[in-house]
Amino acid sequence: MTHGYDSGRLDLPFVGIATFGKRPYVADWSLIDADVAVLGAPFDAGTQYRSGARFGPRAVREASTLFSFGHAGAYDHEDDATYLGGDVRIVDMGDADIVHTDTIKSHANIETGVRAALAAGALPVTIGGDHSINIPCINAFDDQGDIHILQIDAHLDFVDERHGVRNGHGNPMRRAADKPYVTGLTQVGIRNVSSTAKEGYEDARKMGSDILSVRQQRALGAVQTIARIPDGAKVYITIDIDAFCPSIAPGTGTPSHGGFLYYEVLEMLQQVAKTHTIVGIDLVEVAPDYDPTGSTSILAAQILLNLLGFIFHERSA
Ligand SMILES: [Mn+2]
Numbered sequence: 142m143t144h145g146y147d148s149g150r151l152d153l154p155f156v157g158i159a160t161f162g163k164r165p166y167v168a169d170w171s172l173i174d175a176d177v178a179v180l181g182a183p184f185d186a187g188t189q190y191r192s193g194a195r196f197g198p199r200a201v202r203e204a205s206t207l208f209s210f211g212h213a214g215a216y217d218h219e220d221d222a223t224y225l226g227g228d229v230r231i232v233d234m235g236d237a238d239i240v241h242t243d244t245i246k247s248h249a250n251i252e253t254g255v256r257a258a259l260a261a262g263a264l265p266v267t268i269g270g271d272h273s274i275n276i277p278c279i280n281a282f283d284d285q286g287d288i289h290i291l292q293i294d295a296h297l298d299f300v301d302e303r304h305g306v307r308n309g310h311g312n313p314m315r316r317a318a319d320k321p322y323v324t325g326l327t328q329v330g331i332r333n334v335s336s337t338a339k340e341g342y343e344d345a346r347k348m349g350s351d352i353l354s355v356r357q358q359r360a361l362g363a364v365q366t367i368a369r370i371p372d373g374a375k376v377y378i379t380i381d382i383d384a385f386c387p388s389i390a391p392g393t394g395t396p397s398h399g400g401f402l403y404y405e406v407l408e409m410l411q412q413v414a415k416t417h418t419i420v421g422i423d424l425v426e427v428a429p430d431y432d433p434t435g436s437t438s439i440l441a442a443q444i445l446l447n448l449l450g451f452i453f454h455e456r457s458a
Pocket of ligand 1 (some may be wrong): 381
């Protein structure tokens with residue numbers, strides 16, 4: 142371990158270079174030797190309203206340092222569990238290169254990063270960027286067997302094509318559903334008006350989607366919600382920060398009132414980590430400049446670190 146009293150340094154959260162969780166930076170993607178590889182995907186040219194998610198990876202990394210005191214792991218007294226002890230090896234791959242105005246090249250660079258994480262046997266965790274960055278993430282799973290997608294989001298993101306656009310942030314769940322190895326989707330938190338019209342919802346259901354609003358999820362609770370995901374499915378989780386209520390997550394391009402609060406999402410993530418194998422994660426649409434308090438980025442970092450804690454706690458159990 143390189144941090145904490147082990148090394149003779151106190152290394153408080155505000156000290157040092159802000160990699161994700163203050164974990165080691167691995168610039169050479171052929172040298173990843175880790176359980177988790179975190180990739181930044183600072184691309185926001187897929188937005189249809191307010192841009193700014195290109196600054197998401199830096200803001201989430203910065204926020205993640207708050208949870209990175211030098212002690213070994215994070216003890217949770219409610220669960221009586223210590224999460225993310227020194228045995229869980231997390232590395233930060235830095236960012237995929239982004240070529241301004243060029244979605245194809247930028248997405249290809251993100252896909253290369255996710256493929257490198259998978260080739261190393263690490264769990265890929267990609268921080269957006271707008272939700273279009275999920276498209277190359279899912280492309281990278283074309284040799285990984287069947288996956289099911291759990292999407293936590295305000296918006297369905299199931300537009301096939303509009304004005305020739307097929308790879309914007311309104312399209313990723315449709316692009317995923319197009320894949321033969323994506324066997325189904327569970328889309329939770331969907332509410333209010335967005336770019337997906339009625340036919341998009343009909344297409345989604347035809348292509349294997351289970352769609353739940355915030356109020357429908359609340360009525361079910363976490364256990365019953367996650368029980369709707371097929372048994373034995375390998376699950377890829379995509380979290381759009383706008384799934385949360387704008388009162389706790391205003392730092393995003395397309396806020397939508399009536400969203401989730403922290404524990405509603407956390408409990409779904411803890412449950413799915415118990416019941417299913419998680420094969421990949423992305424968290425998108427943090428646009429920090431709309432939230433001068435930084436609370437949105439802290440929420441994103443806290444959700445990711447807790448989710449990783451749950452996953453590796455189950456793996457070691
Ligand atoms: Mn989205």
